[in-house]
Amino acid sequence: MDAKDEIAGLRAQAKHFRxxxxxxxxxxxxxxxxxxxxxAIKAQSRVDEYVLAAQQRDRLARELRGRI
Structure with a gap:
């Protein structure tokens, strides 16, 4: 898979999690x-998990972008 395609995929995943x-x-x-x-606590816990997952995808996308 091309790095640009992978970056686009990571960004799409981050958007979905947001x-x-x-x-x-x-x-x-x-x-x-x-x-x-x-x-309410369960929903807030899911929010925290989704935000963390989006941040991780963003970080991976930045790392890949830095390698290009």
Whole structure:
């Protein structure tokens, strides 16, 4: 696979994870409003995981870009 294609794939994955994080932020807010604390904590945990995954993809893409 070409490095540019791999970078594009990593960027697409990062974008997808950010979209999932946004969805789960809304779910966490809704759960907090309904005082469903366990669901709010679970949703926030997923947000944290998705943000971390997006940051990792961004870091890998920067490293690959630096090698080109």
């Amino acid at each position: 979209e999932l994080a946004a969805i789960n932020r809304k779910a966490a807010r809704a759960a907090k409003d309904c005082k469903a604390w366990v669901e």
